[in-house]
Amino acid sequence: MRYSGFTWHDVVVLLQGLGVSVGLFLATTIIGLALGLAWATVRYYRTPVLAPLVAALAELLKNSPVLVQLFLVFFGLPVLLGADLTPVEAALITLSGNTAAFVYVIATSSIESVGHEQLETARVFGLSRWQTLRRVVAPQAAAFGFGPLTGLLINQLQVTSLISVIGVVDLTKVGAILNVRTLEPFLVWSVIGVLYYLMARLIARVCARAETRLRAHSEWKGL
């Protein structure tokens, strides 16, 4: 007996996959943002040893396929450490690291976009380096870096689809399962594609709204 038709249960499975994709996306975005900003701060303070190390790590993560990073963490790391990693743990580590590398790049270029004279002025006024970062540089850099960050987030959502390859049952994996069972590739992959598309649209919408709020104070309101 074959269950080749679609059932209502498939919708539940689909929603579960969607939940896993969204959950991993949110978790890795938060961790990646925190990590990437920390790396950027290390660079801002020109910490000896650590700053070049972070720059090299970001360069390596940026210039190699996420799939290979995923294999390295999922298959390679357990052998090296002698401990097992679940697919979800491996996905969390890899995607967070990858997001962090791109956040680092965006953050450092945003920090550099703030004029040098402002830093000098802040120093003349007696602000500490931390105060300068928090009160002068960060607000302007945040507004500057938001556009590229939106692009990054949309891209990272799509990158989450790769974790299906190491067996995390995310939206893409659910698609692969339904595809094999129902033999309706056209329908299944169209639905999966549309769901990803809608999620990307949602991210773009939310980010655009946040950006207008962030820039509200600097907008020219007329005399």
Added chain:
Amino acid sequence: MPFDLTSITPYLGDLAAGARLTALACLLALAGGLAIGIVVALMRTAALPLARRVAEFYVDVFRNVPFIVQLFFLFYGLPEIGPELSPFNTGVLGLALAGGAFTSDVIRSGILALEPGVLEAAQVSGLSRLTIYRRIVLPMALRTSIRPLGAVFVNLILTSSILSAITINELTGVAKIVASDTFQPFEVYALLLLAYFAMTTLVSLAAGALHRRLNRHLQGGPV
């Protein structure tokens, strides 16, 4: 466990063959993506609203749906409606379609960066539309787009690792086999990471050099 590369040595020939297949797929996809990108970029900058809308739709879909989903759609769905392509051809087609969307973005901004005066001068001189495109718009737009096109090509190389998911034994596909043969996943994937890093660094250096060479006559030097 020490980092031991000796047992991987016998497989270096296979890995080189995989690297050649990766390079071949990327070059074919680059050519296809460039052709699609130029046509789509011309459509997106055309005066005809319908052409603009069709092109925007294409770019929107292929940029907002994960590549692995596009690939599965082509791999499983295409044989249902059309010709049955080999996995390699399907992979190249998928890469070219996705690459075309990103390429069109780059070329479009190259076209939009043209001085309107140049186009007006060409029109006043009585050049036909085809001549204007062939002799003025495209050469100038492509020349200024070399460096961003290099970035698109780098991304194409990184994305090509996903082709291993549809049974193509390119570099990542071979590495998977080697990793399970030697039981040394960490060494194999670390080596793979460096191999991709080397390839992409080489490409972006070459693109930078070509960009400087082609734009050497520009006022104020190449940007």
